[in-house]
Amino acid sequence: MDGIESRDDARTKSGDAGNVKTLSILGATGSIGTNTLDVVARHPGSFDVVALTAQSNVEKLAELAKLHQARLAVIGDEKRLEDLKHRLVGTGIEAAAGKQAIVTAASEPVDCVMASIVGAAGLAPTFAAGAHAKRVALANKECLVTAGDAFMAHIAQHSCELLPVDSEHSGVFQALAATNPECIEQITLTASGGPFRTWSRDEMAAATVDQALNHPNWSMGAKITIDSATMMNKGLELIEAYHLFPVEPDQLNCVIHPQSIVHCLVSFRDGSTLAQMACPDMRTPICYALGWPKRLEAPTQRLDVTALSSMTFESADEARFPALALARQALVAGGTAPAILNAANEIAVAAFLNSQIRFAEIADLVGWTLEQADTLGLITAASSLKDVLGVDREARMLSVSRLNRGT
């Protein structure tokens, strides 16, 4: 049958490789980075680690670089360069530090870059990877959220393969394989609903940082965990999906699915829907992004089909989760609006984590910033990385000014 190789073509399950892939990881000490290195360790002989970067955790960076015999380790915080060098003495691993050194590391011409730096800080390194790597496995949301048009054009210009690592987008990518884009009717991303799924607006308004960080299903960094609590995370993912897949905003939905088993549902014009499922473990989408079009063996828990009976799906309540509505507004507005949304949200989440504002004020600050930016004419079609970085800066200043005035 077309599209299905004969049994004789199948390789043995062990030793997926044959040829070794060179791999760099931007944000190696974070959740995605360490999961990626777990996958690498389980496929000996499949990957050759070139560069590992981290912002500040010099101890873990040095440990990982030694364990995986990286050629280069880069720490973002320049003050920690001497510490890094000291830890790498005698290993032959090159050490470097600073923002520009991370961009240089990202520019190594490798087979694959795992782009997992959190936040707008990931923009320049991920663009650099897109220009020099054969494949970017994308775990940084902000490239697509803030500079989606520019990033997609950049990737195309350099003939770089882009594989999403977000579990939802990985699922959509899998469901779309070999399907023509005009056949898509709807893409639905699922959301766990986070820790406040069943909370009232008033309860949420008084939520503490610890409560917001207590995600029911996923163990992730603080920023994304708060975004999950506000559901801004799902809003950002809708914006990402718009850039990754050939759909219009009104073809993108989200649905609350507290079990986080189904990650997406892609519906086609013949009435068929493909749903991608997996137990919540980032190593599954990481394996997919690293191995595509093959699938690497992952040491994850397998689905128990009879246990799927307990799955539930609810509409997302934008009244209780206004961040979702704000993200959708920014998606529809397009241009620089998502970058402004993202910048304001980063400021707001940091302020919440520092106990400067209450939980409900995160969305308030983002909404206020979008309004102000609109009034000031900052929402434009400009979409180069430089334009985006300029708007990002202005939006942050706006948000910070509001914070400093008190709420």
Place this chain on the structure above:
Amino acid sequence: MDGIESRDDARTKSGDAGNVKTLSILGATGSIGTNTLDVVARHPGSFDVVALTAQSNVEKLAELAKLHQARLAVIGDEKRLEDLKHRLVGTGIEAAAGKQAIVTAASEPVDCVMASIVGAAGLAPTFAAGAHAKRVALANKECLVTAGDAFMAHIAQHSCELLPVDSEHSGVFQALAATNPECIEQITLTASGGPFRTWSRDEMAAATVDQALNHPNWSMGAKITIDSATMMNKGLELIEAYHLFPVEPDQLNCVIHPQSIVHCLVSFRDGSTLAQMACPDMRTPICYALGWPKRLEAPTQRLDVTALSSMTFESADEARFPALALARQALVAGGTAPAILNAANEIAVAAFLNSQIRFAEIADLVGWTLEQADTLGLITAASSLKDVLGVDREARMLSVSRLNRGT
């Protein structure tokens, strides 16, 4: 991104065609046949109907041939040829009758043959289609169940595309697109459980024909509806799946899913599972089989994602549904065993529909025939169509002899 066409490549949603496909339908008056012609009518200019065949419903055959401007109409029952000719007077549509005429019609060199003749009667015409059509959309189970090895070799020899129409296998085909076969861990087909899902063995033993024909989800022919009640249908589908997809018998499962929304789940070695879903309507897999790799617009009810909360999944109980265990035994035994299983089951279901035997005796007769065939040395590796037809005949004689002796 690789595998995803740019937006500019997308065609408009209406007018899927561009080029007209020639299409013949074997079994045009049955459930699959009429659904196929419904799809054809909804895509004017996309299909040119060449031949339509039916076994005995001459009135409907003539009506459909005129409506769809077929070139040729063939009735299996030779006594009805004059009636057919009379009904087609002045239309220019050629009329023919008899088994050989159906094989001749199936041999027309068209773009696609919908092979939807029920039972072993579909073997010769479907093999003929496999030798002359560019694509066979396969809705006849018996080609794969009774002569799977020979049919797959035949299809490959003639470079014919084979697209499954069973909703479950269509789903697996969709989920496998662009995935290497060595990546598959498990294929799970869902079963509605039929009308007797919750009945005890004793209740089932006394079930009437009307009760067995009262399928909760699908409107299908009598034979397949009874097979659904015994769950032999799912057993036959596991045998089909073995031939269609590159898996071993122990990688094939079924699970009871009374809502018939999820049709299959395909699990890969990275922990990811793709599930194909659709409201129960055969026009969805028919559209897929006709349009692949494009997807034709189908006028089917769309899934309501929030309604998926009520989905349930249960293990299949082979003690209450012994036909399922018998089919699995035949699958593992291989060779002619599935052909014997199928022949005995056809005899048994016909006897049940004629009120000759009780519901529970369907599986008894199939099990008895398999045992006798084993004793007589009929279970062999022989797998040519000729061998299969010989074994099919002998198994039927065995079953009938048992019936005539009374049970």
